[in-house]
Amino acid sequence: MFEKIALFFLSLLGSRFKVTVGLFALTVVAVVSVAGFRGSATRRTPIELFPDMDRQPKLRPQTASAFAAFADGRSSRTVPVGTVAQRRGFSENAYWEDNAFNTGKDNGAFVEVGPLPVTAEFLARGQQRFNIYCQPCHGAQADGNGGITKKLGMSTVANLMDPRIIKMNDGEIFNTITHGKATMMGYATQVPPEDRWAIIAYVRALQLSRLGFEADVPAPELAKLKK
Amino acid sequence: MPQIFPKWANQLAPKLGLLAVLVGTVAMAGVTYYLTPKYTRVGYQPKQPVAFSHKIHNEQLGIDCRYCHNNVDGSWFSNIPAASTCMNCHSLILKDDPKLALVRESFATGKPIPWVQIHKVPDYVYFNHSVHVNRGISCVHCHGEINQMDEVQHAKPLSMSFCLDCHRAPDQKIRPVDLVTQLDWKGQVDGKQLVHDWKVQPGQSCSTCHR
Numbered sequence: 235m236f237e238k239i240a241l242f243f244l245s246l247l248g249s250r251f252k253v254t255v256g257l258f259a260l261t262v263v264a265v266v267s268v269a270g271f272r273g274s275a276t277r278r279t280p281i282e283l284f285p286d287m288d289r290q291p292k293l294r295p296q297t298a299s300a301f302a303a304f305a306d307g308r309s310s311r312t313v314p315v316g317t318v319a320q321r322r323g324f325s326e327n328a329y330w331e332d333n334a335f336n337t338g339k340d341n342g343a344f345v346e347v348g349p350l351p352v353t354a355e356f357l358a359r360g361q362q363r364f365n366i367y368c369q370p371c372h373g374a375q376a377d378g379n380g381g382i383t384k385k386l387g388m389s390t391v392a393n394l395m396d397p398r399i400i401k402m403n404d405g406e407i408f409n410t411i412t413h414g415k416a417t418m419m420g421y422a423t424q425v426p427p428e429d430r431w432a433i434i435a436y437v438r439a440l441q442l443s444r445l446g447f448e449a450d451v452p453a454p455e456l457a458k459l460k461k
Numbered sequence: 462m463p464q465i466f467p468k469w470a471n472q473l474a475p476k477l478g479l480l481a482v483l484v485g486t487v488a489m490a491g492v493t494y495y496l497t498p499k500y501t502r503v504g505y506q507p508k509q510p511v512a513f514s515h516k517i518h519n520e521q522l523g524i525d526c527r528y529c530h531n532n533v534d535g536s537w538f539s540n541i542p543a544a545s546t547c548m549n550c551h552s553l554i555l556k557d558d559p560k561l562a563l564v565r566e567s568f569a570t571g572k573p574i575p576w577v578q579i580h581k582v583p584d585y586v587y588f589n590h591s592v593h594v595n596r597g598i599s600c601v602h603c604h605g606e607i608n609q610m611d612e613v614q615h616a617k618p619l620s621m622s623f624c625l626d627c628h629r630a631p632d633q634k635i636r637p638v639d640l641v642t643q644l645d646w647k648g649q650v651d652g653k654q655l656v657h658d659w660k661v662q663p664g665q666s667c668s669t670c671h672r
Contacts, residue, residue, distance in 0.1 A: 241467075248469035251476050255483070262487055269495060273503045275614055280502045280581075288583040295538045297578070308573060362639070366525040370550075381523045386554050419549045424531045 329427070334405065336427055338412070344405030348431040360436030363429045367421055368437075376440045390417045400441050407434050498618040505615035507577040511563050514611045519644075526600055526607075526642040537589040541576055544568040579615050580604065586670050594642075596661055597635040601644040602627065608644040624670065628663035632656045 246254045270276070282288055293299050293309035300307070313319050318329040329336055334345045350356065365374065371391045373379040378393035392399065399407070411430045414420035425433065448456065494500065518524050527533060529542035544567035551561055567574050580603070582588050594600070600607060605616020617623060627634050632652030640646045655661070663669070 244470070244473065245467075247476050247480065248467070248473050251472075251480075254480065258480075258484065258487075262491075265491065269500075272494065272500045275504050275506045277507055278505075279507070280498075280505050280615070283496055283501065286583075287585055290584040292584065294584070296541050296573075312571070366527045370522065370524050370528065382550060382554070385522065388550075388553055390553075417553055419545065419552065421549075423543060424528070424546065 338405035338408030344403040344409065346403045346405070348404045348408070348434055350428065350431045352435045356432050357436055357439055359429065360432035363425060364433045364436050367425055368433060376437055394437055395441060395444055400445070404434050498620040502615050503618055505579055506612055507579060509577055509612070510575050512560055515607045515613060516609055516611050519608045533590045534594050535591055537591060539590045544574065579613055580619060582619055587672055588670065595638060596659055597638050597641060597655060599636060599641045599644065602634050606644055625665065628665050631661050631663050635661065
């Protein structure tokens with residue numbers, strides 16, 4: 235009995251070698267047809283062959299957490315009521331203080347001009363942030379004709395070239411960016427105060443570009459424009 | 462007494478050798494092809510709870526990546542936007558659309574939307590988004606052409622060799638910082654010059670990424 239079985243298997247290598255190779259080829263075809271090819275779209279969760287320490291119990295931001303102290307099951311905490319998140323990079327970093335920088339108001343009245351010095355760098359930052367956060371609705375020219383406004387017909391977008399806004403204090407614009415107004419929602423979570431002031435400075439530059447007189451342009455620049 | 466071995470037994474050894482070589486080669490090819498993130502991760506396209514299309518929002522409407530992922534240039538972690546960010550527009554646009562029911566619920570109750578994370582490096586890899594985007598490495602280099610995707614698909618392997626390829630030759634990928642979120646930018650730039658000017662020194666030692 236044993237010899238027969240052994241002989242059968244040996245014969246798979248010997249006289250029936252072609253059958254063996256054929257079986258092997260079939261296996262390869264089967265594996266490829268089940269596993270598919272690199273890069274093909276799949277809903278299947280990626281296989282992690284050697285899990286090692288790839289997934290650790292530590293908490294990463296914005297993921298689910300089973301940590302008992304976090305009743306809502308989130309790894310990231312929401313900001314507790316009455317507190318202000320600290321941000322990196324800004325030297326003052328005193329976001330809780332009730333001052334013009336944080337609120338746009340001084341003793342309850344909107345400040346006329348933003349508290350930060352306006353430099354070329356500051357304006358460039360304002361332009362960049364404006365084009366990210368404001369331009370979709372207000373448009374690159376700040377005339378209320380952004381891509382979304384035009385394509386999707388948002389009809390209530392303010393034209394920032396309107397005399398009403400040109401005359402508005404910086405502090406009030408700051409307040410609108412922070413808390414929103416009418417159909418516009420507040421941008422406090424997306425745009426930190428220093429960027430809000432930079433955006434305002436840039437909007438002022440845009441307004442000036444429409445309202446300026448020829449005499450306002452320095453002579454060398456004017457010569458360039460007239461070419 | 463009959464012969465124990467039939468005649469074909471003579472060929473047994475060479476055939477066995479041939480088979481071993483064949484199986485070995487194919488197995489090695491299979492391992493090389495399959496046991497890599499190029500196969501295990503690339504192509505992953507999970508069904509998301511809300512059918513958000515990057516193609517519509519970025520490509521068609523021209524909304525910058527940072528409108529929603531607003532911490533990407535200031536934090537190691539690129540945030541998934543809060544529902545309030547969606548509602549900035551969707552309180553007016555498609556405001557009763559059933560596809561956005563989860564977003565409205567999340568905005569009203571604070572309950573998170575269970576997005577499925579696609580791009581994951583191992584937990585012992587400390588990838589920092591801000592240092593990359595602030596030094597001219599575009600989203601497209603690691604995430605592929607997200608701007609063309611209606612559903613996000615894992616496009617790049619994000620394997621260690623993938624990282625190192627770029628860390629060894631950053632001038633091949635680097636671009637002006639203001640073009641980082643222009644995923645379809647195809648312009649030419651003197652990468653070596655930028656690497657020099659910005660003193661870009663991508664580490665290649667273990668502790669650059671592993672801590």
